[in-house]
Amino acid sequence: xxxxxxxxxxxxxxxxxxxxxxxxxxxxxxxxxxxxxxxxxxxxxxxxxxxxxxxxxxxxxxxxxxxxxxxxxxxxxxxxxxxxxxxxxxxxxxxxxxxxxxxxxxxxxxxxxxxxxxxxxxxxxxxxxxxxxxxxxxxxxxxxxxxxxxxxxxxxxxxxxx
Amino acid sequence: xxxxxxxxxxxxxxxxxxxxxxxxxxxxxxxxxxxxxxxxxxxxxxxxxxxxxxxxxxxxxxxxxxxxxxxxxxxxxxxxxxxxxxxxxxxxxxxxxxxxxxxxxxxxxxxxxxxxxxxxxxxxxxxxxxxxxxxxxxxxxxxxxxxxxxxxxxxxxxxxxx
DNA sequence: CGGTTTCCCATAATCTCCCATGGACACCCA
DNA sequence: TGGGTGTCCATGGGAGATTATGGGAAACCG
Numbered sequence: 001x002x003x004x005x006x007x008x009x010x011x012x013x014x015x016x017x018x019x020x021x022x023x024x025x026x027x028x029x030x031x032x033x034x035x036x037x038x039x040x041x042x043x044x045x046x047x048x049x050x051x052x053x054x055x056x057x058x059x060x061x062x063x064x065x066x067x068x069x070x071x072x073x074x075x076x077x078x079x080x081x082x083x084x085x086x087x088x089x090x091x092x093x094x095x096x097x098x099x100x101x102x103x104x105x106x107x108x109x110x111x112x113x114x115x116x117x118x119x120x121x122x123x124x125x126x127x128x129x130x131x132x133x134x135x136x137x138x139x140x141x142x143x144x145x146x147x148x149x150x151x152x153x154x155x156x157x158x159x160x161x162x
Numbered sequence: 163x164x165x166x167x168x169x170x171x172x173x174x175x176x177x178x179x180x181x182x183x184x185x186x187x188x189x190x191x192x193x194x195x196x197x198x199x200x201x202x203x204x205x206x207x208x209x210x211x212x213x214x215x216x217x218x219x220x221x222x223x224x225x226x227x228x229x230x231x232x233x234x235x236x237x238x239x240x241x242x243x244x245x246x247x248x249x250x251x252x253x254x255x256x257x258x259x260x261x262x263x264x265x266x267x268x269x270x271x272x273x274x275x276x277x278x279x280x281x282x283x284x285x286x287x288x289x290x291x292x293x294x295x296x297x298x299x300x301x302x303x304x305x306x307x308x309x310x311x312x313x314x315x316x317x318x319x320x321x322x323x324x
Numbered sequence: 325c326g327g328t329t330t331c332c333c334a335t336a337a338t339c340t341c342c343c344a345t346g347g348a349c350a351c352c353c354a
Numbered sequence: 355t356g357g358g359t360g361t362c363c364a365t366g367g368g369a370g371a372t373t374a375t376g377g378g379a380a381a382c383c384g
Contacts, residue, residue, distance in 0.1 A: 003227070005205070005251040010374070015329080019374050023253070049241065067235065095331070097374080120251070121244040122227055137249050141210065144246030147239055172364070177339085181364050257340065259364080 002027045004055075004120035007137070009130055011115055016107070017099040020055075021118050024125055025098045028057055039094035044102075046109040048084050050136065052119075053106045053127040060123055061089070102127070164189045166217075166282035169299070171292055173277055178269070179261040182217075183280050186287055187260045190219055201256035206264070208250055208271040212298065214281075215268045215289040222285055223251070264289070 008021035020028070020042070028040030043061040047054050056064070068081050092100045102112065110116075110127060117133040119126045128136065170183035182190070182204070190202035205223040209216050218226075227247055233240040254262040264274065272278075272289060279295040281288045290298065 003224070003248060005248050005253055007249050013375065014377085017375090022373060049236070064235075097332095099374090101329080119245065120248045121241075122230065122248040123244070126245075137245055140242040140245035140249070143238070143242040145210065147242060175365065176367085179365090184363060255340095258342075261365090263339075 002030055003122045004125040005122075006120050007117060007133070009115055009117045012102070012112070016101050018102060018116055019097065019099050020094055022098070024055070024118060024120070025094065028094075039096070039098045042092050042094070042100065043089055044092050044106055045085070045089035046106055047126065050126070051128075051132060052110045052136070053102065054124050055127065056124045058091070164192055165284045166287040167284075168282045169279060169295070171277055171279045174264070174274070178263050180264060180278055181259065181261050182256055184260070186217070186280060186282070187256065190256075201258070201260050204254050204256070204262065206252050206254050206262075206268055208268055209288065210246075212288070213294060214272045214298070215264065216286050217289065218286045220253070
């Protein structure tokens with residue numbers, strides 16, 4: 001599946017709507033078992049690690065969930081993960097213009113204001129308050145830099161090495 | 163996969179477009195799982211080491227991303243790498259003439275002006291401000307020369323990290 | 325009913341597609 | 355060999371399509 005790439009900042013209008021950046025819409029439109037709308041569908045959920053909202057292609061979200069079943073049945077891990085993943089997730093259908101309304105709980109969780117920043121993260125995207133997005137990306141960059149030094153070379157060899 | 167070789171300098175027109183050198187276009191066209199356009203596709207991202215833009219064949223870029231899938235789900239490492247890799251990368255589709263538009267953030271990162279220089283780097287290519295490209299290539303040559311004289315062969319084979 | 329949500333239309337700025345041009349180079353053939 | 359000629363490449367620009375955004379009106383719902 002195509003991946004979410006790039007960073008885009010958009011405005012929330014008076015009704016709480018935000019345009020999903022066109023590049024992300026294109027990803028959401030692809031690979032649908034049953035085509036939902038003209039602009040795909042998206043699963044939104046509050047990140048349980050960060051003050052942001054995650055957006056998933058429905059198929060990718062389901063795939064993610066199915067991995068839980070590899071955990072021991074009735075284990076605490078399964079229970080916790082299942083709730084964490086599903087309890088606060090919502091389906092959203094973009095309107096004809098490609099906009100969605102961010103539910104208030106999600107917007108609050110991410111501390112969203114007038115402007116929101118969409119950040120691509122490959123398998124999914126994240127919605128942040130712009131300044132928080134900048135901080136988080138800077139942090140991730142720095143930590144990835146350190147991480148790259150410790151990863152097995154095999155993982156890095158794919159691109160031809162650095 | 164064919165490799166990016168050689169150096170080409172081209173002009174940016176008023177709309178911010180640049181012709182991808184024909185030699186590089188040919189590399190980008192090859193090996194596509196799902197053929198995107200008549201001129202292939204390319205993933206652009208700011209180099210995290212230099213003031214230049216990197217251009218990758220989508221397949222090579224995804225191979226880089228595959229290292230993420232080897233990390234534990236929900237781990238900090240996964241999150242950090244995903245953002246570092248994807249948050250500032252963009253897909254670019256060359257037009258029928260083989261040109262792409264360089265997004266402003268990327269052009270700024272590389273300090274690009276009227277003229278830009280494409281430098282082949284095997285697995286990917288780099289886009290530089292022409293003078294900076296010259297300096298960087300000269301530096302690389304010099305350092306390679308010195309390293310070759312002072313490092314034992316085993317160290318060279320290992321990748322010469324530092 | 326009143327407030328909220330959903331659909332639809334409008335618009336300015338931007339981006340893409342498409343056509344055109346001139347130069348560089350390779351090739352062909354007398 | 356030298357001139358002609360065709361092809362590919364880099365570049366330029368106009369017009370139409372997209373994008374992000376705004377707002378009005380209809381539908382919905384307790």
